[in-house]
Amino acid sequence: MKILNYLKLNQHPIQLRLEQNRTETFTEVYHAHQGMELLYVHKGIGKAIIDQQLFHIDEGTLVIIKPYQLHHIQFSTSPSQPYIRSLFVFEPAILEEFLSPFPSLYELLQSMCYNKKMNPVLKDEKLLEIENFIKLFERIAAEKSPTELLEQQALFMIAVLSIIKPIWNEAINVIKNSSIQPSTVELIMRWIDENYMDPFELNALAKSVHLSPVHVSSLFRKHVGSSITDYLTARRIREASWLLKTSSLSVKEIGESVGLTNFSYFCQLFKKNVGVSPHQFRKLFS
Known part of the structure; x- marks a missing residue:
């Protein structure tokens, strides 16, 4: 991401x-x-x-x-x-x-x-x-x-x-006037959007859409073109970027708020996906 x-x-x-x-x-x-x-x-x-x-x-x-x-x-x-x-x-x-x-x-x-x-x-x-x-x-x-x-x-x-x-x-x-219901893949993404701040549990996600964990992973990759983990990471990094730009929370607090409680891992993952560290990203908007 x-x-x-x-x-x-x-x-x-x-x-x-x-x-x-x-x-x-x-x-x-x-x-x-x-x-x-x-x-x-x-x-x-x-x-x-x-x-x-x-x-x-x-x-x-x-x-x-x-x-x-x-x-x-x-x-x-x-x-x-x-x-x-x-x-x-x-x-x-x-x-x-x-x-x-x-x-x-x-x-x-x-x-x-x-x-x-x-x-x-x-x-x-x-x-x-x-x-x-x-x-x-x-x-x-x-x-x-x-x-x-x-x-x-x-x-x-x-x-x-x-x-x-x-x-x-x-x-x-x-x-x-629409009554169109969301697809299973859309329900999966909604679940991630509502739960990305917590430790990820594939079994809990699968249970929420009434499918097996293997079926959920396969279905998501088939229709979205990436893994559930990739999408979850993207959602967390996107929220962390927004908080770095708009809030006064510390970098550690931001990592914890998006479900990445290991500070070192959060910084490493952020830099891998964004290209700069969380501290450097925040300075761009200060």
């Missing part, structure tokens, strides 16, 4: 990575990161794991990822099956400033950030309009100075939000 911090958001709070071909360079990893991310798929077939749910994603799909939200994007790529995507990564607070004259879009961004019931994956043919705005932005931005770039990026994001708004509102109505 990686915590990708996009530290340049501190200097450049809106970053657009448009129509990037990731066919040969794409790698799968559980990760979370600073800033909000909108991922638009131009080409490709895969799935996303977000908040203990599995989603199919393909051409014309928009994936909405909240700040420090644990997620895992998977694509099978080949010369005959390319993966091309655009990323829009931004600090919500900065974009909110630009949205102050547009109350309905401001409300939309708030809902995208904080509505926990909403499906984070949107699919609608109207989203194809995003591709037209990308082409227009690339032409305009090429002529702008660095000092004007943030303004142009904000205008681009305002246009994207205006495309998303009717689709989002329609999706909210669908959620209100």
